[in-house]
Amino acid sequence: MAxxxxxxxxxxxxxxxxxxxxxxxxxxxxVAPSIIQPADIxxxxxxxxxxGRTYVFTDLAGEELCLRPDLTVPVSRLYxxxxxxxxxxxxxxxxxxxxxxxxxxxxxxxxxEFRQAGIECFGAADRDKADAEIVRLxxxxxxxxxxxxxxxxxxxxxxxxxxxxxxALPERWRLKLRHYFWxxxxxxxxxxxLAKGERPDGDGxxxxxxxxxxxxxxxxxxxxxxxYLETKGLPLSGNRTLGEITERLLDYAADLRADPLxxxxxTVIDYYLAVDTxxxxxxxxxxxxxxxxxxxxGPALSVLARRFDLIEQxxxxxGPARFATEFGRNLEYxxxxxFQIEAGASDDASTVAGGGRYDGxxxxxxxxxxxxxxxxxxxxxxxxxxxxxxx
Amino acid sequence: xxAPKLSIGVPxxxxxxxxAASLFEQAxxxxxxxxxxxxxxxxxxxxxxxxxxxxxxxxxxxxxxAGHIHVGITGEDLIRETLPDAERSVEFLAPLGFGRxxxxxxxxxxxxxVGRMADLEDVAVQFARAHGRRLRVATKYLNLTRRFFANHxxxxxxxxxxxxxxxxxxxxxxxxxxxxxxxxxxxxKANHLKLLEDGLILKSQAHLVAARAAAWTQGxxxxxxxVRDRLSGAS
Numbered sequence: 001m002a003x004x005x006x007x008x009x010x011x012x013x014x015x016x017x018x019x020x021x022x023x024x025x026x027x028x029x030x031v032a033p034s035i036i037q038p039a040d041i042x043x044x045x046x047x048x049x050x051x052g053r054t055y056v057f058t059d060l061a062g063e064e065l066c067l068r069p070d071l072t073v074p075v076s077r078l079y080x081x082x083x084x085x086x087x088x089x090x091x092x093x094x095x096x097x098x099x100x101x102x103x104x105x106x107x108x109x110x111x112x113e114f115r116q117a118g119i120e121c122f123g124a125a126d127r128d129k130a131d132a133e134i135v136r137l138x139x140x141x142x143x144x145x146x147x148x149x150x151x152x153x154x155x156x157x158x159x160x161x162x163x164x165x166x167x168a169l170p171e172r173w174r175l176k177l178r179h180y181f182w183x184x185x186x187x188x189x190x191x192x193x194l195a196k197g198e199r200p201d202g203d204g205x206x207x208x209x210x211x212x213x214x215x216x217x218x219x220x221x222x223x224x225x226x227x228y229l230e231t232k233g234l235p236l237s238g239n240r241t242l243g244e245i246t247e248r249l250l251d252y253a254a255d256l257r258a259d260p261l262x263x264x265x266x267t268v269i270d271y272y273l274a275v276d277t278x279x280x281x282x283x284x285x286x287x288x289x290x291x292x293x294x295x296x297x298g299p300a301l302s303v304l305a306r307r308f309d310l311i312e313q314x315x316x317x318x319g320p321a322r323f324a325t326e327f328g329r330n331l332e333y334x335x336x337x338x339f340q341i342e343a344g345a346s347d348d349a350s351t352v353a354g355g356g357r358y359d360g361x362x363x364x365x366x367x368x369x370x371x372x373x374x375x376x377x378x379x380x381x382x383x384x385x386x387x388x389x390x391x
Numbered sequence: 392x393x394a395p396k397l398s399i400g401v402p403x404x405x406x407x408x409x410x411a412a413s414l415f416e417q418a419x420x421x422x423x424x425x426x427x428x429x430x431x432x433x434x435x436x437x438x439x440x441x442x443x444x445x446x447x448x449x450x451x452x453x454x455x456x457a458g459h460i461h462v463g464i465t466g467e468d469l470i471r472e473t474l475p476d477a478e479r480s481v482e483f484l485a486p487l488g489f490g491r492x493x494x495x496x497x498x499x500x501x502x503x504x505v506g507r508m509a510d511l512e513d514v515a516v517q518f519a520r521a522h523g524r525r526l527r528v529a530t531k532y533l534n535l536t537r538r539f540f541a542n543h544x545x546x547x548x549x550x551x552x553x554x555x556x557x558x559x560x561x562x563x564x565x566x567x568x569x570x571x572x573x574x575x576x577x578x579x580k581a582n583h584l585k586l587l588e589d590g591l592i593l594k595s596q597a598h599l600v601a602a603r604a605a606a607w608t609q610g611x612x613x614x615x616x617x618v619r620d621r622l623s624g625a626s
Contacts, residue, residue, distance in 0.1 A: 043549045052537050179516045186544035206503045234501040237562040248504040
C-alpha cells in the first residue's frame with residue numbers, strides 16, 4: 001500500500017488526540033510501550049494463529065523479536081515492569097502502531113500497519129464496575145469522534161465456565177470442554193463424541209495397559225507405566241514426564257469405564273451456545289436454560305445483570321445492543337466480558353473497536369498473583385473510514 | 392533479434408542435485424556448465440534455445456514465483472511451504488520420481504498415550520498446565536505445519552525454527568515434537584521418534600514446475616513441452 005497522504009495522517013492524528021484527551025480526563029495515564037517486543041512472549045501467550053500474522057524477525061545479536069501485533073500485551077508488560085508485585089491499581093491509555101501480516105494482501109479494512117488507540121485497567125477489584133467503565137469510555141470515544149450509527153455486541157466467557165462447572169461432569173471432561181470452547185468445530189465434535197459414548201481408540205497394547213491401571217493409586221500406576229516403557233525399550237528422553245503420560249492413560253482408562261455424557265447435558269450446552277438476544281434479555285434467557293436443567297449458574301449470572309445495569313447507568317443505551325454466548329470464542333485470552341463496536345447497521349459491519357476482560361494474562365506474563373484486567377482498543381483507521389463513509 | 396530462451400532452474404546442491412543431473416542425462420539432455428567449472432549457468436546438449444540456471448532448490452521456488460525463470464526442478468515440499476497458494480503461481484508439469492520424502496509429524500516413542508493428531512491437543516492442554524508453556528514443534532516447515540495443525544484443530548503449540556538435526560531436538564529438550572521429512576523412517580527410529588497415524592502432511596518428490604509469472608512466447612512454450620516430455624519419459 002502506498003504511504004498515506006499527509007491529509008489522512010493529519011486526520012488520524014487529530015482523531016487520536018481527541019480520543020486520548022477523553023481517556024486522560026477519565027484518569028488514564030498515557031503510555032508508549034516498545035514497538036519491538038520479544039517474540040517469545042507473544043508466541044507463548046497468543047499461539048501460532050496470531051504468529052502466522054505477526055512479523056517475527058531475528059536481530060543481528062540473534063534475539064527473536066517481533067513488531068507488536070497488538071498493544072494489550074505490551075501495555076501489560078509495561079504495568080508489570082513498573083509494578084512487579086502487581087499490587088497497584090493502574091489505568092493506562094495509548095495510541096500507536098501495531099502490525100499484522102494480511103494473508104490476502106493489505107487493504108483499507110485490513111491494513112498490515114494500523115494504529116490502535118486504547119485503554120487498559122489493571123487491578124480494579126470491582127470487576128463489573130471496571131467493565132462498565134471501559135465500555136463507556138470506548139463508546140464515548142467513538143461517538144465523540146463522530147461515529148453514528150454503530151452497534152454494540154456483548155459476550156461473556158465466564159458464563160460458559162460457570163455452566164460447565166455447574167453441570168454434572170467428570171473433571172477431565174470439564175477441562176476438555178473449557179479448552180475446546182475456543183475452537184467451535186472441534187468443540188462440537190468433542191461434545192458429539194462424549195454424548196455418543198464413543199470409546200477412545202488406540203494401540204491395543206496401550207489400551208490393555210491402561211485397563212490394568214487402578215485410579216486409586218497413582219504411584220503404583222506410574223510404576224506400571226515405567227515397567228511397560230522399560231520392557232518395550234522406550235526411554236524417557238524429553239520434557240514430558242512419566243507422571244504426565246500416566247495421567248493421560250488414567251483418563252483414558254476412566255473414559256473406557258465411563259457412561260456416555262447424558263443427552264440432556266449435551267442439549268443444555270447446545271441451547272446455551274445458541275443464545276443470541278437483545279442484551280437486556282440475556283440474563284433471563286440463560287437463567288431459564290439453567291432452571292430447565294436443574295442447575296444454578298449463581299454469581300456469574302448476577303454479574304451479567306449488574307454489569308448491564310452499570311453500563312446503562314453510565315448513559316449507554318443498551319436497547320439495540322445484542323448479547324451472544326458464541327461471541328468471543330476466537331479470542332483466547334479473554335476470561336469474562338467481551339464486546340465490540342461495529343460501524344454501520346448492516347451485517348457486513350466493520351469492527352471499529354473491541355475489548356474485554358483478561359484476568360489470566362498478567363499471571364502468565366509473570367505476575368505473582370492473578371490481576372483483574374480489562375481493556376479496549378479502537379482501530380483508528382477503520383473508525384476514520386467509517387466516519388467518512390468509506391467502510 | 393534472437394528468440395527468447397527457455398530458462399530452467401536446476402538444483403545446484405543438496406539432495407536433489409545428482410538425481411536431477413542424471414535424469415537429464417538419461418533423457419538425452421546432458422547438462423553442461425558454460426564458462427568456467429564453478430559457474431552457475433549452463434546449456435542443454437542437443438537442445439538449442441535453452442538456458443540452464445544452477446540454483447539451490449529453495450531459490451528455484453523464489454525465482455519461479457517471481458517469474459525470473461520459466462521452469463524449474465524442485466521439491467514439492469519447498470513449493471508448498473514457500474507458496475501458500477502454489478497453484479496460483481506455478482504449474483506442476485511432471486513428478487520426476489526422485490527426491491521422494493514424506494513431511495510428517497513425529498513424537499517421542501515413549502509417548503504411548505499419543506497416536507493421533509487429536510491426542511496432541513489434549514497433550515498440549517496438559518503440558519501447559521504442568522509446564523506453564525506451549526508444546527514446541529521443531530521444524531523448518533513453518534507454513535505446512537501451521538496449516539496442517541489448524542486443519543486438525545491443534546492450537547496449543549508453538550513452532551521453534553530448526554534448520555538442521557531437527558530429529559534430535561526432543562531428546563535435547565529444545566522441542567517436544569517435530570515436523571520433518573523422512574524417507575525410510577530410520578533416522579526417526581534411531582532418535583526414538585514415532586509417526587502419528589494421521590500425521591502425514593505431504594508425500595513429496597521432485598517436480599518439474601512452470602512459472603505462471605514468466606514471460607512466455609510461442610517458442611518457450613514449445614520448448615517447455617519438449618523438456619517435460621523428455622524428462623517425464625526418462626523418469
